[in-house]
Amino acid sequence: MPKPKPFIFNDESVENHYGFFILTEGISLVRFEKNPVMLSNHWNYNESVLGHWENWFIQDSRLLGYPVFDTEDEYAKLIAGKVERNHIKGCSMGIIFDPEDLVYVGGKFILMKCELTEVSIVAVPSNKASVQLYKKDNEPFSDIEIQSLCLSLKNKNSENPELEIKTETMKKITLSLAALAALSFDKSTPEVDVEAVETAVLKLGNENAQLKAKNLTLESAAEAEQETKITAMVELAIKEGRIPATKKDDFVNLAKANFDLAKSTIEGIPAKVNLSTQIQNPTGGATEVTSKEAFLKLSTAEQLQFKAEKPEEYKKLFTKTK
Structure with a gap:
């Protein structure tokens, strides 16, 4: 199969069928990067997943990306074939946006900021005739809601005292x-x-x-760095015996909510003493438990620990050789 051509997710110079332009630099990819799903016609069902997108990039104010089809799926394989034979060339973004980020400037409606959630394969290119708009709760905007929003912005702009147009000359x-x-x-x-x-x-x-x-x-990078820091701190606490492995998620969530509190809590829990190390060298010298006499010199706790952790060696100490 030949190398796929990139699809144009968005071209900020082209008006979509709702009548506004989407600023490419204002598209947040934070959510999309975690799950760059490729749907068929914005159908949010498992069987409508055609594959995923990769290697997206911005070029000349356009956002583009490469498709990766799930060729093990018969329907996805069918669509991939139509794309390969140049019968389908269009895709459409599914975006979440706040109405406050849609502005009316210079006779144009421009969406300054939005969040990309998915990109679907469609029969008609996205900016020309298809883009799916969602509210913050993932509920789709209706055509009437978008039309009302644009009309409200247009009227608000005409009443704006900051920009008083002279109608006699324009x-x-x-x-x-x-x-x-x-x-x-x-x-x-x-x-x-x-x-x-x-x-x-x-x-x-x-x-x-x-x-x-x-x-x-920057926020995304900082969040990733903080997650790495939290994971390392909690896993070290488990390794040191400060907390049980079953409490890992609880301490991770606590650290996400309040890192300093989680850190001080963990540090306040004493680390588990490794008695096997003390048994091998209880006085800091070179003494090791290699005989019954050496074993009997250990404390009761150390003897029990040795017996539990090294049952074979313990057995040898008290087994008479013929």
């Missing part, structure tokens, strides 16, 4: 001092070209989205 716009400062315009010239305002707003939005995307990446 070429100039008068900004308040606050808007001039936010967009880095000369405060002494409140009347600015509409195109210049649109460009400045889009630039500001892009910069904000990029910063948020970087913050999400």
Whole structure:
């Protein structure tokens, strides 16, 4: 089978069928990276899983990724064949977003931030005619809800005192001092070209989205580092005999909620003394339990420990040789 071509998950320059654009840098991949599932037409059923995605990347404001089909599944194998023969070329993102992140700028609706949950194989490319929108509780938005949201944003924008459009010319716009400062315009010239305002707003939005995307990446890396640190601390505590292995999950959850409390709790539990080491060298010298006499010099606790941990050696000590 020839090497698969990458699919375009999102192209921020192309309007989707809901009537808005999705900023590529604002797409969070944190959840998707953990489970990059490939569905068929956004059907959230086990039998609709066609495979997964890998090696996704951003190029020219587009988010792309490579498909990996489950060829052991007959339906997935069928779809893979259609893709290989160039009969299917489109995919569609399933995203979760907050309505507050959808803005109306320069006559365009732009989704500044969202979270990618899955990417489906569809007959029509995503930005052209298909994108699945979910609320934070994973419930899909209806077409009416999206239309109402866009209409509300448009009306709100037209009433915004920060951007008062001069209807007689539609070429100039008068900004308040606050808007001039936010967009880095000369405060002494409140009347600015509409195109210049649109460009400045889009630039500001892009910069904000990029910063948020970087913050999400840093947060994800910090979370991974903290999980590694927690696991190492708890596993060491088990190894040292401070806590039983059955309590591992409890201490991991405690550390996730309050790392310092979990650390101090573990440190407050004494480590289990390894008596077998003391038996081999109870005084710190080179003495070992190699005879009955050496065994009898041990304390009662050490004798019991030796008998429990080294039953064969114990038996030899008290077995008469012929």
